[in-house]
Amino acid sequence: MKSVVKQETQAVNGDEAVALAVKQADVDVVAAYPITPQTIIVEKFSEYVSNGEVDTEYVCTESEHSAMAACLAASATGARVFTASASAGLALMHEMLFVTSGCRAPVVMAIANRALSAPLNIHGDHSDAMAERDSGWIQIYAENAQEVYDSVIQAFRIAEHLDVQLPVMIGLDGFTLSHTLENVQILTDDTVRGFVKTRQFPVVLTHDGKTFPFRLDPEAPMTMGPVAYPNYYFEFKRQQEEAMKNAMNVIQQINDEYAQLTGRTYGDGLIEQYRLEDAEITVVCLGSTAGTVKAVIDELRETGIKAGLLRIRTYRPFPAVAIAKALGKVKAVAVMDRSMSFGGRGGAVFHEVRHALYDLPTRPYVVNYIYGLGGRDTSPTQIKRVFEDLRKIVQTKRVEDLVHYLGLRE
């Protein structure tokens, strides 16, 4: 095994792993409003501030809308900025999410993914982040607390990369990851500082034909995000799409660099393939459910069933080409959605994975499983049933129901 940097095993939950990563990443400003199941992140981080363990400016805001407004403003001045939210809090940020990505502010935010009301529910699903998939933020969904820690550190490099300059959301499943204690390998402060470096700025053309680093500075004034009329608005949106395209390469580069440093890698940074090379039936999912699916695959492989997993780690930018390549030889695919797109004939992940496979010369059968809403547990037995359904589809060459509800009482 390659030599990697010194690390220390600590028992932390997902939220604490986030706070630790932020503490080590030399963050200038944290502006946040607590909400379950994210609360531990901001509680833990305010402890660090109170104890003088960090010199971060901590802003207690009166709402999540204000929290994101403060983060955007701080980021625009050149600060490295972090915040965290979930569910209704993220929904309240909705307007500011677009302003932040539109202003190309590389804010990093952890989302302890939780259901949306009504009825009120504080438990895990992906409804909150999926509702923000078109907000111009990069979205990464982690499988375990270790990946949460690693992804937050990587997120600053991705967001602040000169070819990207976009905000990043790291999703950790509410309670399943946010509140569950795991052994996590923690890097030294110096290693993290060395990896995240200091924030860099592209040079931009400002008024009167002058060029300055892209940040608000009284000595070098510029106007960011003012009104753009129909003759220019479209052009700015096209730039954001280009940045997303660039992020696809940058996320892979950062994943490689991080792997060399720590010995840990998450697929290619975009997707992770598990026993997929010769798989005939495959599950596609995001987040912590991948752990359960892997355990089921190992069991099924013992009995000779060629089952595999494709975990989408980066959902925005959506790695459509990589997904098509990975699933090109598979016979049947079950896409799992932990949120609903009401009236949409299946969930968001299903729509996009199916779209990614459309141009393949031979397309696999693709069906959808909505699961785990409002924190409902998804057992290995249920995952086995999904693989069983896929086997039946391959045998009969027939799809009876396109969209299934896994673990729902009928």
Next chain:
Amino acid sequence: MNSKDKSWKEISPAGVCWKSSKTYLTGDWKSFTPDRDVKKCTKCLLCTIYCPDAVIHWNAEKDDIEFDMNFCKGCGICANECPTKAIVMKIA
């Protein structure tokens, strides 16, 4: 849109302005335009203070106020505030 508009590859990100607001003439937005009766005007200069676009200036050489109509949006605040009703708004 016209042929002088830049492509998305040529402009700064995040709507950063690459031109000064002085070159963006907002005077053509107006539906109404101020019309001053010099006989009624006492040169009290209240209009120079109230104008939200700093369109009305004191010109010492002329010993009079002057309007920069390149930036007058025709809001009518000057007419409303004028104590002698020297300014009235007319169709532009």
